[in-house]
Amino acid sequence: MAIPSKKAIEELGLLPYDVIDYLQTPEDRAGYLDVWLEESPEDIRGLSRAIGDIARAKGMTEVAAAAGLNRESLYRALSEKGNPSLATVMKVLIALGIRLRAEVVSPESLDPPTVK
Numbered sequence: 001m002a003i004p005s006k007k008a009i010e011e012l013g014l015l016p017y018d019v020i021d022y023l024q025t026p027e028d029r030a031g032y033l034d035v036w037l038e039e040s041p042e043d044i045r046g047l048s049r050a051i052g053d054i055a056r057a058k059g060m061t062e063v064a065a066a067a068g069l070n071r072e073s074l075y076r077a078l079s080e081k082g083n084p085s086l087a088t089v090m091k092v093l094i095a096l097g098i099r100l101r102a103e104v105v106s107p108e109s110l111d112p113p114t115v116k
Helices: 006-011 026-039 044-058 060-067 071-077 086-096
Strands: none
Touching: 026 044, 044 060, 044 071, 044 086, 060 071, 060 086, 071 086
């Protein structure tokens, strides 16, 4: 899906939207990622993009430094086309102050996974 240009948005009288405007507190950031994990756990690219949104909200330079990663490679890894390793994801989540947790789910609540 193509993203409309800034000019097209202005011509339509729309206000620009960026999710990072709504990810200002640690609770907002953790909640955003939690919703992604709950609603689309199989959408790996979407999840890495969501982590990228959270990193942008906190400050990509600060997150990259805290994670011990290069800022440019972090942008690339967490982009829509990125495919970060689990090690990178975990480093970034630690730098963001977010912890993943495992939870038991009942087999009947699981749909067959779809790979994207």
